[in-house]
Amino acid sequence: MKGSGSASKLPEAVISEDEFNRLEVIPDYCKDCGICIAFCPTHILESRGGTVIVTDIAGCTGCGQCELRCPDFAITVTAKKRRTKKVKKQV
Ligand code: SF4
Ligand code: SF4
Numbered sequence: 001m002k003g004s005g006s007a008s009k010l011p012e013a014v015i016s017e018d019e020f021n022r023l024e025v026i027p028d029y030c031k032d033c034g035i036c037i038a039f040c041p042t043h044i045l046e047s048r049g050g051t052v053i054v055t056d057i058a059g060c061t062g063c064g065q066c067e068l069r070c071p072d073f074a075i076t077v078t079a080k081k082r083r084t085k086k087v088k089k090q091v
Pocket of ligand 2: 030031032033034035037048051052063069070071072073075079
C-alpha cells in the first residue's frame with residue numbers, strides 16, 4: 001500500500017463549453033481578483049460568489065487571454081474548433 005491517510009483530492013473544475021471552446025474554472029484556485037474579467041474582449045466573464053463564472057460560452061473567442069493573465073492558474077481554455085462567424089463584442 002502506498003503512503004498513509006486519505007488520498008489528496010484534486011479541486012473541482014466548473015466547466016462551460018460548446019462545440020468551439022471549453023473553459024474550466026477552478027473556484028478553489030480563484031481569488032476573485034477580476035484580472036480575467038478585465039481582459040476578456042467579449043465580456044463574458046463575471047465575478048459571482050467569490051469566483052469567476054462564464055456568462056455566455058457562445059461569446060468566447062478562445063483567445064486565451066483569461067488563462068494567460070490569471071496569476072493563479074484558475075482558468076483553462078481549450079479552443080476546440082474555429083468559429084467561422086464573428087463573435088459580437090458584448091457591452
Ligand atoms: S478565451 Fe478569450 S473570449 Fe474566451 S473567456 Fe477567455 S478571454 Fe474571454
Ligand atoms: S484572473 Fe484568475 S484568480 Fe483572478 S478572477 Fe480570474 S480566474 Fe480568478
